[in-house]
Amino acid sequence: MAEPGTGRALRFAGLDFVARPSGALWWPERQTLILADLHLGRSERYARRGGPLLPPWDLADTLDRLGAEIEALQPLRVVSLGDGFDDDLAGRAIAADAARRLWHLAQGRDWIWVAGNHDPLPAGPGLPGRSLDELRDGIALRHIAGQGPDVSGHMHPVLRLAGRNWRCFVLGRDHLVLPAFGTYTGGLAITAPAFRRLVPQGLAICCSERMFTVPLAGDGPGMRRGSGANGQGRR
Amino acid sequence: MSPRPPDLPGPFADWFARNGWQPHPHQLALLAARQDTLLIAPTGGGKTLAGFLPSLVDLHLTGAKGLHTLYVSPLKALTADVARNLSRPVAEIGLAIRVGDRTGDTPASQRRRQRADPPEILLTTPESLALMLSWPEAPRMFAGLRRVVLDELHALAESKRGDQLMLGLARLRGLAPGLVATGLSATVEDPQALGRFMGAGQVIEADPGPRPDIALLPTAAPPPWAGGGGRHAVPDVLNAVAGAKTTIIFLNTRAQAELFFQALWLQNDRGLPIGLHHGALAAEARRRVEAAMAAGELRAVVATGSLDLGIDWGDVDLVIQVGAPRNIKRLVQRIGRANHRYNAPSRARIVAANRFEVIECVAALEAARAGELDGEPRGPGPLDVLIQHILLTACAGPFDAEALFAEVTTAGPYAALTRADFDACLDFAATGGYALRVYDRWQRLMQRHGHWQLRDPRAARSLRMNIGTIVEAEKLKVRRRGRGGAALGEVEESFAASLAPGDTFLLGGQVLRYDRIRELVMEVTPQPGRDPRIAVFSGLKFATSTELSQRMLAIIADPGRHRELPGDIRAWLGLQARISALPRPGLLLCETFPRADRWHLAIYGFAGRNAHQTLGLLVTRQMEQAGLAPLGFLATDHALLITSLNPVEDVAPLLRRPVLEQGLEDWLADTSLMRRSFRTVATIAGLIQRNLPGHRQTGRQATFSSDIIYDTLRRHDPDHILIRATRDEARRGFVDFDRIGDMLARNPRLELRRLDRVSPLAAPLLLEMGRVRLGGTGQERLAEKMAQELMASAGLDGLGDG
Structure with a gap:
């Protein structure tokens, strides 16, 4: 295993990836950085819809962390694995300074917005990159897991262990599910039936310095504990 | 006539x-x-x-x-x-x-x-x-x-x-x-x-009436070294119940009430009708007990704070408090529940649950007889409550800020409210109050013709749904398994999360087996005759008051007063004096001793569990920096016990007030206690929507925790009014930092006893439940270790590495 803090190497569908402590997935062979569920513009959407007035820095915060990953890895390609925006309007109404930062981050890279259930439409003209329903590059990269093998997001997996929730990657035979990268995102405990169906057996890789892993079968805590209700990983 | x-x-x-x-x-x-x-x-x-x-x-x-x-x-x-x-x-x-x-x-x-x-x-x-x-x-x-x-x-x-x-x-x-x-x-x-x-x-x-008749309940068996159950006294309590008309038996937490109730039933050979009443029981179950009590059908009811107030039961002639009352005022108020007839003395008996508590009970009785009550002074009116009030005022109609400020300051708790704080609350209510952000969508209230009003009148509905200042932990309903299974009560989600299918716990006096959770309902099957796992759901933990702690310390420190204590306690304190020393006013006694490859540091602060808990967190932070590898600590009302891999050689540097103050600020910024406090404050202030019964979202991904909001707010706007309100509340409440300061001020001298084995006073601490494991890297190390064990036991180690 590599140095603490740099991630955990994993092999999935015959390909080599690195699960990063940030929750991003690094694909060295393709120099591709993959992020799921950025949910950019969530606080703005809540305020717009008359919901709670949340602190408006989730956008900047998510972009800060995204920028740090891009800085560290210098990817040739960046893939937002769906729900990049909290809704289609959030993508169009994104604040000018945030859009500028995205343009800056995307400079010299192939930037792909995969469609999600929150943002089904192609990204607006004010944004860099191109929009796809899914990306196929030897393996399917899509928002919601389908016919495996595929890499997907959407589920926001978290694992409860040692008294707290950890955002985690879920690695099974057919599916690799990424944790949500966005700041204002919750999580679904991997004890939930939805995960059992998707990944009957496999591993959870928890976002932390050392990216420790937990089995997802038999009587590990991943399966037997927990209420299946709300959980959130902390950063 | x-x-x-x-x-x-x-x-x-x-x-x-x-x-x-x-x-x-x-x-x-x-x-x-x-x-x-x-x-x-x-x-x-x-x-x-x-x-x-x-x-x-x-x-x-x-x-x-x-x-x-x-x-x-x-x-x-x-x-x-x-x-x-x-x-x-x-x-x-x-x-x-x-x-x-x-x-x-x-x-x-x-x-x-x-x-x-x-x-x-x-x-x-x-x-x-x-x-x-x-x-x-x-x-x-x-x-x-x-x-x-x-x-x-x-x-x-x-x-x-x-x-x-x-x-x-x-x-x-x-x-x-x-x-x-x-x-x-x-x-x-x-x-x-x-x-x-x-x-x-x-x-x-009013005339307080005759002095109450209060004493320790003599028990055939001595109290145990540790724990809070009081089960050693069950036969004596049953005798007392048999000798009275109607008895209320108070316990300090719901879990203790459940366990004590069960223990009573197992030994209730006379078949005395005894009921159970606490806040986690289904409302229907509580009403049944109340009705039976009012009808005189019960000889006793085992209760928690849920019966501290209100309903008049004139026939109650005995109150038994099991476990130290933590403060004198609550004891006196509970005693008052016996004999609601004016001018007849109340009769109450106290059962100390363990040896430390015997001393606490003796001290409490002494204070209660002297009529000396305790209580911490009330802080100023909290800002989250004011914010809610402002929002609800806007629901009623447009208001003038000047007039509302004048009106609010006529309320006692807000008499000293500054206009600046009021304006900050109003700004939060109107726009979220975020620094350096002018954004038209962040507007809940707007000013029109000099009056504030809701931007969207439809918002009134959700604001009204959020009324109230009680923010409870998330709960799951407990139902008997099967179609239309009876509602039995509720448990906190965190408790539910600690159970595995097949585990058993106590609720409503029944042993229940946890089967599964479906849609926020925990399904269970009664398992009579099985041993329950301890039910640790909720239950407020009050800290022993300053007044009571000082009285305890005065008794412990003075061997001349040990006569007031039962023989076994006397012997215990005598042994402590010989092997180590007795804590005494003006001197803070600390002990170190090795045990099972680990070092322990005991600090007898007598500052209450909350202050000790905070002190534990602050001291272990410094121990971490000093390379002493602290593993965890246990805070009780009387002492703090820290476990580490390396021994503490000098305790004084760990307890310097400026260092603790600095540590507090750093630590407060990033603690689960602050997060919990923030959740309450943010809910009251309407930043996060209250989870209404039956309305809780089950689409988990959509909801995210207040922790994330807290972290974001703290990073970008550390002076935000809700962070301030949270800090104020934490400092006063469960953090109880002021009591650490008082403790250090009261004890100008430190004494560190280096022992080669556990001391008599420290021994019960080793037996207590509720150790705090340290977070941060320690927690990650622990999680990693647990993960490794799980991987190994599943025969999976190494899998997934490239």
Whole structure:
């Protein structure tokens, strides 16, 4: 295993990836950085819809962390694995300074917005990159897991262990599910039936310095504990 | 026959006489009062009648119709009880007065009637009052209000519900000039302070009645070294119950009440009818017990704080407190639950659950007999409650900031509120109050013609849904498995998360097996005869008060006073004096000793569990920096025990106040306690939506925790008003930092005893449950280790590595 803090190497569908402590997935062979569920513009959407007035820095915060990953890895390609925006309007109404930062981050890279259930439409003209329903590059990269093998997001997996929730990657035979990268995102405990169906057996890789892993079968805590209700990983 | 008392109209005097009663002096004093008054009277002193008598008389004399008197109580159950009790004089005197209650349980049809045609006397709770005040028609509805009666004010004043109530009272005083408010309270340590809280012009203290008959309950078996269950005393408690008419047995937490109740049943050879009552039980189960109690069908009820207040059970002649009462005031108030007949002494017995508690109980008895109560002074009115009040005011209609500020500062808790803080609260209510952000979408309130109003009037609905200052941990309902399984109660989600299918726990005196969770309902199967896993759901943990801790320390330090203690305790303290030393006032005793490859540091601070917990976190941070590898700690009310891989050689550098102060600031910034506190503050202030029963989202991905909001806010706007409110609350509340400061100030000298094995005083600490494991890297290391074990046991180690 590599140095603490740099991630955990994993092999999935015959390909080599690195699960990063940030929750991003690094694909060295393709120099591709993959992020799921950025949910950019969530606080703005809540305020717009008359919901709670949340602190408006989730956008900047998510972009800060995204920028740090891009800085560290210098990817040739960046893939937002769906729900990049909290809704289609959030993508169009994104604040000018945030859009500028995205343009800056995307400079010299192939930037792909995969469609999600929150943002089904192609990204607006004010944004860099191109929009796809899914990306196929030897393996399917899509928002919601389908016919495996595929890499997907959407589920926001978290694992409860040692008294707290950890955002985690879920690695099974057919599916690799990424944790949500966005700041204002919750999580679904991997004890939930939805995960059992998707990944009957496999591993959870928890976002932390050392990216420790937990089995997802038999009587590990991943399966037997927990209420299946709300959980959130902390950063 | 007594002469007719002055001021009491004929029909009233006749009614008293017919019943063979005489009005108490404090009842007449209150009748004569023309100003806002606080009445302090012991239970059984006819307090409630005293509060209503002026209203009944006034309504009788004037024949007024419509809303005349508003009665506010902390408990819904109490309003129902008061309605029953009032119906008697109303019927027997022949008064044409309607009494109605308006709580969260009132059916919608009745609420509509009340809005159109309110009864003369309306009984309600602080939350329902806040809701009524948020209606646009509130000014019309309350314009004719003459009197407000605030029951159990001492209890309300202990929480934010009291602050909300005082803001509501300020509003009522504005809507109905000339309104007279009456507060009713049990004995408190500082009546004048409570009077100022409600803005009373005078305080009437009723004759406290005869001294209570209180003592330790002698037990055949000595108390154990540790634990809080008190089960060693079960046979003695059963004997006491058999010897009394009706007994209330108080325990400090729900889990303890469950376990004690079960233990009683197992040894209840005489088949005494005994019930159980606590806040986690289904409302129906609680009502059944209350009804059985009122009907005299029960000989005893095992209860928690859920029975601290209210309902009058005149036949209770014995109170047994199991476990140290933590503060003297609560003990005295609980004792008052025995013998509601005025002028008969209350009888109470105390069971110490372990050896430390024996000393605490002896100290508490001494203080209670001396009538010396304790209590921490109340802090200023919290800003989250004010924010909610501002938002609800906007629901009622446009308001002028100047006028609202003036009105709010007439409320006792907010008398010292600065305009700057008020404006910050208003800004938060209007825009979220975020620094350097002008964004038109962040607007809930806007100013029009100089008045503030909701940008979108439809927002009123969700704001009203969020009313209240009680923020509970997320709960799961517990139901018997199977179609239409009976509701048994509820447990906290964190407790549920610690169970695996097949685990058993206690609820409502039954051993239940956890089967599964479906849609926020925990399904269980009763498992009679199985050993339960301990039920650790919720239950507030109060810290032992400063006053009581100091009294304990005084007893421990003075071998001459050890005579007051039972023989086994005497021997224990004697051994401690020989092997190590006794803690004493002015000197902070610390001990280090090795045990099972680990080092332990015991600090006998006597500063209460919350302060010790905070101290534990602060000291272990420094130990971490010093390379002592702390693993965890245990905080009790009397001591702190820290476990580490390396020994502490010098304790003084760890306890320097400036270092602790700095550590506190750093630590507060990033602690789960702060996060918990923030969740409460943010919910009250309306930043996060309250999880309503039955409305909780099950689409998990959509909801994210208040922790994330807290982290974001702290990073980008550390001076935000909610961060400030959270810090204030944490410092005063469970963090209790001020008591650490007091402890250090009181003990200018430190003494570190280096022992080669555990000392007698430290031994019980090793047996206590509830150790805090350290977070941060330690937690990650632990999680990693657990993960490795799981991987190994699944034969999976190495899998997944590239």
